[in-house]
Amino acid sequence: MLRFLLVFSVFISSCIFSQKKLNLIPYPQKIEFSEGEFTIPKALILSEYLPKEETEYFKKHFDKAFTFKYEKNQNKVHIVHSFYPPTISHVSNKDDEKKEKYSIYISSKRITINSYTKQGYFLALQTLIQLFEQYKDSGKIPAMKIEDEPKFAWRGMHLDVCRHFFTVEEVKQYIDYLAMYKLNTFHWHLTDDQGWRIEIKKYPKLTQVGSKRKESMIGAYVDNTFDGKPYGPYFYTQDQIKEVVKYAQERHITVVPEIEMPGHALAALTAYPELACTKGPFEPATKWGVFDDVFCPKDETFKFLENVLDEVMTLFPSEYIHIGGDECPKTRWKECAHCQELIKKNNLKDEHGLQSYFIHKIEKYVNSKGRKIIGWDEILEGGLAPNAAVMSWTGVNGGIEAAKSGHFAVMTPGSYCYFDHYQGDPATEPNAFGGFTPLDKVYSYNPIPSELNKEQAKFIKGVQANLWTEYILDFKQVQYMIFPRLFALSEVGWGTADPKNYKEFEGRVINEFKVLDKMGVNYAKSIYNITGKVTAANNGVSYELSTSQDPNGIRYTLDGTDPTVNSQVYKSPVSVSKSLTVKSAYFENGQLKSAVSSQTFTVSKTTGKKITLEQQPSENYSFGGAFTLVDGIIGNQRQLGKTWLGFPGKDVVATIDFGQKTQFSEVYFNTLDNKGSWIHFAKSAQIFISDDGANFKMIKEIGKEEILNAKGKIKLTIGNQNSKYIKVKIENAGIIPTGNPGADSKAWLFVDEIGVN
Structure with missing residues (x-):
């Protein structure tokens, strides 16, 4: 020995x-x-x-x-x-x-x-x-x-360098963070609609043309504003790629490159428009979201992609090559004579079958080179390629389906593993993509779905968190978004996370901040801020405040004034039976030690009442569940944070039990419009009442025109009513029409508070 x-x-x-x-x-x-x-x-x-x-x-x-x-x-x-x-x-x-x-x-x-x-x-x-x-x-x-020893073989972090670019030295720092906390996979997202970031010597226009864009979207998506500044050219030379791969190898980290196909291809099509179904012209995207122009599945396209992959596989020795496969609209394929002939010739069911044909063809080529492909869970569409692994991001179902069919899966559901989501109160956090994924939620994740038996669970290869950079302009913000959530991911991947002992873990996180301070890392301090939990109570809701520090240090006000002046010490949950604003903060020795948290409650006759939903929201946008719609908190239309519920392709049918017959004459709710993220205003809405909860009578209906005119802020006068139950049906927009991002896909419906006065 x-x-x-x-x-x-x-x-x-x-x-x-x-x-x-x-x-x-x-x-x-x-x-x-x-x-x-x-x-x-x-x-x-x-x-x-x-x-x-x-x-x-x-x-x-x-x-x-x-x-x-x-x-x-x-x-x-x-x-x-x-x-x-x-x-x-x-x-x-x-x-x-x-x-x-x-x-x-x-x-x-x-x-x-x-x-x-x-x-x-x-x-x-x-x-x-x-x-x-x-x-x-x-x-x-x-x-x-x-x-x-670790529980999972794949413990990964992803970094998108297409929306915003990061230097070789910054990428190395990122890899160092992974190594420090025993992660072993770096998923490098190198191509997308907004930029092509890897040098391909056979196709120089990919970086000459595709690595720059004329401007970038700024602020919240709904603002639809741009900076007017050219971005790029930014890309990594092949020598720089080799340098990063070697650096990672020295730290026992595998670098998995991602080359997007068949969608998210605008930057590539700008350089080589002949690879599209139409003639263009194209330009790298300046907005965020999903776009209709994708790779056309013709011989010259596959030859192009094979040549690209040849150079990629020479640079990256990883077992897996990530080929994307997500968010591929079928609009162009439906209108393309070549694509329709290909569907007919190969007896494919539809355009989803054509996507499967595309992925199978690429997989066969990658396998011939001794490698394997992995892709986002949309590669399941039309049937999974024989040796492919799935990265399950839209939820856990993709991973479950893959594992049950004997395919490896890496679990990375947005509800737990998307670090571009807010991690604290959106009002006190930098602008983020949306969602709400705080530290404790990441820590609570179990990558093995309960639906799998012991043998099927063996196909769950591991867990990964993703950092998309639409709203991350520099590396300091990268640091802010991954820390301290990377700590939770690390322990989940290692298999020693115990949600029952979260407070103990939180103490270790705070201790580890000393190391980050010494390194000069710009980490999020949301953990120090006051967090609030809303629960049902008599005549309204109860608002419980908590902190990672001594709870005796919490002070608050109920009139919207700053808690640094005339505030009271928090001793028990705040009873909210009327509209008010709670402002709170943490103090030590009379000194303010946290950001000031603010929560406004708009109390109505539904606040705190029992609510049921016929269909559940997406797990990515389900924080608080159905109760979110009656917690007295109205969502901010510029932030898809924890106050909204998101429903993909589903209607919202909510039944609220007042507990006794109640008089009311007005109903209100809000929906969102954010077409770049496939979110559309509701198509219609109906209001029903009932005294027994079984037999309902419709009393009001509005259509799309009224919803558009109200810009999603719906307030309906319904006459004097007196009932024990109210049912609100808000109809999803359905299939996204041609000319919109995600055309032919199911629209998302976002709803916040349902109030009654």
């Missing part, structure tokens, strides 16, 4: 360590404490037999704290590293599952690290770095045994 030695000086100490939980992220699978401690020295003696790259990485973390010396004399060694089995080259396929497994034994005289591979050794060093950071002030690490 080879033994590699990392040596430290040791001093005797009489300190006895408590059995408290360590400040490690992700938390190891097993820790056992024992008596004694290891004293951290100033001079570190390293065995010259240690794996060089990994050990040099370790040294860089402490180049200012310690002096280092390599030495052959093993008698002085107090920290030992052993590979098992005896040589890495003889690791069997069976043991390949253990390539990330390691153990650390810390006694008063030495630290011993065991692993099967250099990757396992590298992961052990990450744990050791965190232990040194935690105990640097005391200078003594408690004696313990750590036995550790």
